[in-house]
Amino acid sequence: MGGGRLAEWPDRAVSGLIDFAGPFIVGWLLQVIGGGINPFAGDFGGLYLIGGLIQLAAVGWGLYNGYLAGSTGQSVGMKQSGLRLVGADSGGLLGGSQGLVRNLLLVPGMLCCAPLLLVDNLWPLWDPKKQTLRDKIGKSVVIKG
Numbered sequence: 753m754g755g756g757r758l759a760e761w762p763d764r765a766v767s768g769l770i771d772f773a774g775p776f777i778v779g780w781l782l783q784v785i786g787g788g789i790n791p792f793a794g795d796f797g798g799l800y801l802i803g804g805l806i807q808l809a810a811v812g813w814g815l816y817n818g819y820l821a822g823s824t825g826q827s828v829g830m831k832q833s834g835l836r837l838v839g840a841d842s843g844g845l846l847g848g849s850q851g852l853v854r855n856l857l858l859v860p861g862m863l864c865c866a867p868l869l870l871v872d873n874l875w876p877l878w879d880p881k882k883q884t885l886r887d888k889i890g891k892s893v894v895i896k897g
Contacts, residue, residue, distance in 0.1 A: 756836065756895030758882040763833045764894060768873055770829030772814035772858055779806030814858045822851015822890075830894070840881070840893045854890025 786799030
């Protein structure tokens with residue numbers, strides 16, 4: 753598996769916070785502070801709109817990090833956590849397009865289905881290969897080192 757041991761969940765969680773969850777949560781908090789969570793409830797100010805733009809940017813950031821991880825083996829968060837993304841069978845790089853496909857699961861999770869993201873990110877806790885659902889889709893594993 754690419755010459756390293758499978759990554760542990762805490763390292764993956766830190767990586768995920770940097771790669772997509774952190775920026776998305778910041779945008780959500782700005783929206784809540786700027787007017788609530790129901791966009792149809794009233795008149796919202798600039799803070800609410802800025803939060804929404806940050807959330808949209810966070811989706812793009814997550815997809816970019818998927819492409820980066822597939823093409824170089826590391827996303828921004830993976831670099832910080834000392835992790836590498838490799839093919840589950842080959843142990844080599846996935847390629848940018850496969851990394852992007854792997855992270856497409858983030859889009860519905862970030863835009864409407866938060867429980868999907870929660871399940872995906874907790875999946876390595878009980879999976880024998882410590883894979884997320886995204887890893888299974890992308891035929892990848894994350895290793896330390």
